[in-house]
Amino acid sequence: MNNCVIALANLNKSFVNGAGGNHVLKQINLAVLSGEMVAILGQSGSGKSTLLSIMGLLDSADSGQYHLCGQDVSTFSAYQMSQLRNNHIGWVFQNFNLIADMTVAENLAVPLSFNPEIKPADYQTKISYVLQKVGLSDKTAFYPNELSGGQQQRVAIARALICQPDIILCDEPTGNLDSSNSDNVMELLCALHQEGRTVLIITHDPAVAAYCQKAYKIHDGEIAEVSSQEFKHAV
Numbered sequence: 001m002n003n004c005v006i007a008l009a010n011l012n013k014s015f016v017n018g019a020g021g022n023h024v025l026k027q028i029n030l031a032v033l034s035g036e037m038v039a040i041l042g043q044s045g046s047g048k049s050t051l052l053s054i055m056g057l058l059d060s061a062d063s064g065q066y067h068l069c070g071q072d073v074s075t076f077s078a079y080q081m082s083q084l085r086n087n088h089i090g091w092v093f094q095n096f097n098l099i100a101d102m103t104v105a106e107n108l109a110v111p112l113s114f115n116p117e118i119k120p121a122d123y124q125t126k127i128s129y130v131l132q133k134v135g136l137s138d139k140t141a142f143y144p145n146e147l148s149g150g151q152q153q154r155v156a157i158a159r160a161l162i163c164q165p166d167i168i169l170c171d172e173p174t175g176n177l178d179s180s181n182s183d184n185v186m187e188l189l190c191a192l193h194q195e196g197r198t199v200l201i202i203t204h205d206p207a208v209a210a211y212c213q214k215a216y217k218i219h220d221g222e223i224a225e226v227s228s229q230e231f232k233h234a235v
């Protein structure tokens with residue numbers, strides 16, 4: 001399938017911990033098409049973050065196949081993985097993960113500095129562009145602790161966008177926000193989806209899933225699609 005950006009086939013992941021083995025992901029099959037906005041639901045500990053980490057090339061599966069943008073990642077070196085990650089994926093985390101002693105502009109420059117093709121002379125234009133997109137053009141010189149939680153998450157979304165990835169992976173993006181800031185962040189993610197980006201959101205919150213076109217649920221290590229009636233009515 002040409003427009004399939006994330007394709008997982010028979011993927012397995014286990015962890016060994018104090019209690020023995022834990023088979024967290026069992027024979028996962030999933031296809032995410034270019035431009036889709038997809039939620040992955042599941043209770044705490046069901047394996048959502050583990051799955052997202054594998055999709056975002058921060059972790060690897062024990063067995064099975066993963067094709068990202070048509071490329072079989074199992075054959076890739078660590079360097080090739082980081083290239084693929086930098087070129088295609090932007091991350092948004094629950095805790096924002098901004099660097100506390102850097103201003104907003106300095107935080108946004110960090111991913112740019114990992115890309116040798118982007119000249120430092122172009123940083124300012126790119127920073128201004130993404131800050132305008134998230135409605136925070138006046139916060140360039142602020143430090144994270146001078147911003148509200150919702151504003152910090154919008155900076156984190158700006159950081160995810162700055163290298164122009166086609167896929168945005170979000171790990172509980174509204175988990176630390178009140179309902180008004182959650183709506184604001186979800187509307188921003190919807191706008192990015194409308195522009196054609198693929199957006200994947202893991203959440204335990206049906207209200208977040210209701211913004212998505214499609215939802216899957218992880219239960220007992222297995223993944224299944226949830227009908228739109230089910231996840232939109234749960235709100």
Ligand SMILES: Nc1ncnc2c1ncn2[C@@H]1O[C@H](COP(=O)(O)OP(=O)(O)OP(=O)(O)O)[C@@H](O)[C@H]1O
Pocket residue numbers: 015016017022024042043044045046047048049050051204
């Ligand atoms: N590095 C690790 N070592 C051992 N066990 C782990 C590790 N990472 C995750 N696990 C286990 O895998 C299971 C799934 O964890 P994961 O963080 O993926 O769940 P989750 O659905 O994202 O949970 P939450 O909603 O609470 O964030 C849990 O039982 C967890 O203890």
